[in-house]
C-alpha cells in the first residue's frame with residue numbers, strides 16, 4: 066500500500082527537481098552481504114517497527130501518507146539509532162590522542178547505503194522495508210546528495226573520515242554546514258546553467274544539533290596593549306563584530322560498526338538575532354540585517370575548484386570554521402587533560418590545503434590570550450600540533466590574501482603573522498642568509514604583487530609535517546613552490562599518496578564485482594583489500610571472465626538507461642564506454658578528448674567502411690560559474706555530440722554524451738560501467754587524482770599521462786595493463802621553455818590541424834560560426850596545457866586501445882588484473898601512513 070502511494074504522480078511531482086533519485090545501482094541482494102542469510106525474522110521485525118515508529122513519531126506520517134522522502138528520513142533515523150548504539154557500545158574512554166581534520170569541504174554524498182553496509186544491515190533493512198511494501202533502492206534514491214565540496218579535495222576528506230572510523234583512528238572532522246552545497250548543473254542547449262542546491266530543504270536526519278557547543282568568532286575591530294608585569298606586554302583583540310558558530314554533528318560509522326567518529330559542521334548564527342534597539346524603534350527590517358550578514362558565512366559553498374576565490378566572504382568562512390574548531394578542541398583538551406601545554410601530545414591537527422591555514426596565528430592567539438602562554442611555549446605547542454596537506458602547485462590556486470584585507474578583518478592575526486615572519490627571517494640572518502632574494506623567497510609576505518600573505522608559506526612554517534598527495538607531486542613540491550623552505554627543513558615534506566574508501570567505491574558502488582571477488586577469493590577481501598590479489602589467478606579463467614563480462618554488461622545497461630532518461634540519447638551497451646568525468650578545468654584537458662573525438666569523427670567519415678571499434682564517449686563535470694573557457698568546452702562537447710549523434714554515417718561507431726550534474730551518486734553509477742578511464746592532465750599539474758583510482762579498482766583501463774597517482778597506478782597494475790601517452794613532467798617543463806611549440810605541433814600533425822579547422826569553421830556551431838574561435842585561437846597561439854604537443858601520441862594510444870578492445874579475452878584479463886592490484890590505493894592505507902608517520906597516533 067505504501068508503495069502505491071509513493072508512486073503516485075502527485076507525490077512524485079512534489080519531490081521537486083529530484084533528478085538524482087534514479088541514479089542507483091541495481092540493488093540485487095549481494096551474496097556476500099551476510100545479514101541476507103543470517104538476519105533472523107526478529108531483526109527484520111525490529112527494524113520494521115523502528116522505521117514505522119520514526120515515521121509516526123518523528124515525521125508524523127502514516128505508511129499511507131508517507132512520500133519516498135519520508136520513508137528515507139524514517140529509515141535514516143532508525144539507522145542513526147543503531148549508529149548511536151555502536152558508539153555507546155564502544156565505551157566512552159578518552160583516547161590518548163585524537164586527530165582533528167580541518168577541511169573547508171566534505172563531499173560526502175549519500176550516507177544511507179554507507180551506514181547500512183558498515184553496520185551489516187543492508188539485507189535486514191531491505192527485508193524490513195519490503196514487508197512494508199517499500200523498495201530499498203527507491204528509499205536510497207530519495208536521499209539528497211550532500212555536496213559540501215567541489216571535487217577531489219572534498220571527496221578525499223570524506224573518504225578519510227570513513228577510513229579513520231573503519232581502522233579505529235579517534236578523529237573529529239571539522240567543516241562548515243553550508244545551507245547550499247555545490248550548485249546543481251543543467252544544460253540548456255549545451256550551455257551550463259547553475260541552480261541552487263537545497264539538500265537541507267527538508268532537514269537532515271543524520272545530524273545532531275549541539276547548541277551547547279557554540280563558540281563566538283570575531284571579525285574586525287582593534288587591538289589594545291597592556292603591560293602585565295615584569296615588562297611583559299599583553300595584547301588583546303576587541304572585534305567589532307561577532308558571530309556564533311553552532312555545532313552540528315554527523316556520526317561517521319566505520320566498517321563493521323567497530324568505531325564511530327564525528328563530523329562536526331559549524332553553522333553561523335547572529336550573536337543577537339534581532340537588534341532590540343532598532344526593533345523597538347520600529348525598524349523591523351533593519352533590526353535583522355546584521356543577522357543576515359552573520360548567517361551569510363555558512364550560506365553557500367564557493368564553487369571554485371583549483372582556483373583561488375579572493376573575496377572577503379571566503380576569508381570570513383575560512384576564519385570562522387578554523388576558529389570555532391580550535392576553540393572546541395582546546396576546550397576538550399583542557400577538560401580532559403587540564404594543561405594546554407600538552408596539546409601536541411594528545412591532538413594532531415591536519416589542515417586540508419591552506420583554507421584553514423589561519424589556524425597558525427589563531428592557535429597562537431588563543432594560547433597567548435586565553436591561556437596566557439609565553440610566545441615560545443605557544444609556538445612550541447602550535448608548531449608541534451599542526452600539519453598541512455598541499456593539494457596543488459598551480460599558481461592560480463595558491464592562496465594569498467592582501468595584507469590590507471587581513472589588517473581590516475583580522476588585525477590581531479596580522480600582527481601575529483608579522484611577528485612569526487620577523488622571527489623566521491631573523492633565524493635566516495643567524496645562519497648567514499642575509500641576501501634579499503633568499504629572504505623574499507622564504508618570507509610569509511609576498512611583496513611583489515602588492516603586499517599579500519602567502520598562506521602556503523604560513524601553513525608550511527607553522528606545521529610539523531607538510532605532505533604532498535602523490536610521489537610526483539611531493540617531489541615537485543620540493544623542487545618548485547616550496548624549494549627554498551624545503552632547503553631549510555629537509556625532513557618536513559613527506560609524501561602521503563591519496564586513497565579512496567573501498568566500502569563506498571567497491572562494496573556499495575559495485576556489489577556485482579564485490580560478489581565475484583568474494584566468491585573467488587573469500588569474504589576476507591571485505592576486510593583486507595590485499596586479498597584482491599587472489600583475483601590474478603582468475604584473470605584467464607574462462608568461467609570467471611564470462612561472469613565478469615556479464616557483470617560489466619549489466620552495469621553498462623543500467624547506465625545506458627540513466628543516460629537515456631537524462632539526455633534522451635541511446636547508447637549501445639556493447640560499445641566501448643570511454644569516460645571522462647571530473648571538474649572541467651583546462652589542465653585536466655577535456656578539450657584534448659573532444660578534439661580527438663572530432664578527429665575520430667573525421668576519420669570514420671573518410672573511411673566509413675573500415676571496421677571501427679564502436680565507442681561511446683561519456684563526459685561529465687561542472688565548471689566554476691565564472692570560468693568562461695571551461696563553460697565553452699562543455700558547450701563544444703555538447704555541440705560535437707549533437708553533430709556526431711545526428712550523423713547516420715557514423716551511427717553504430719561513435720556516440721558522444723555529456724551527462725549533466727556530475728555528483729558522487731552519479732559517479733557511483735558511471736564508474737562501474739566504464740571500460741576506459743580518461744586521466745589525461747598535463748603532466749605535473751594533477752596533484753594526485755582519485756577518480757583514476759576509483760575507475761581502476763572497478764576494472765576500467767586507464768588512458769593517462771605520467772601525472773599524479775597515475776604513475777603509482779602504473780607501478781601497481783603493471784605497465785602492460787595501462788595505456789600511457791604524452792610528455793612526462795620534465796618533458797612538459799622543457800617544452801614550455803621552447804618558443805612556438807603549439808604552432809610547430811599543429812604544423813607537424815595534419816590530423817590535429819584538420820580537427821582544429823573543423824571546429825574553427827563553425828561546423829559544430831552553424832548558427833554562430835565563431836563560437837569556438839577563442840578555444841582554437843588559444844591553442845594555436847598559447848596552448849598553456851600542451852594539448853597540441855600531446856595530441857598525436859594520444860591519437861596513437863587511442864587506436865591501440867581500439868585494437869585491444871577487439872581482443873575481449875585480453876581486455877578482460879587486463880581489467881581483472883587492474884582490480885586485483887589496486888588494494889594499495891585504499892584510503893585505509895593512506896590513513897595508516899598518516900597515523901604512523903605524521904600524527905603518531907595509535908589505532909583503536
Ligand SMILES: *Cc1c(COP(=O)(O)O)cnc(C)c1O
Pocket residue numbers: 215216217220646647648727728729732753754755756757759
Ligand atoms: C572522485 C571524485 C572527484 C575527483 O575526481 P578526479 O578525477 O580525481 O578529479 C570529483 N568529483 C566527484 C563527485 C568524485 O566522486
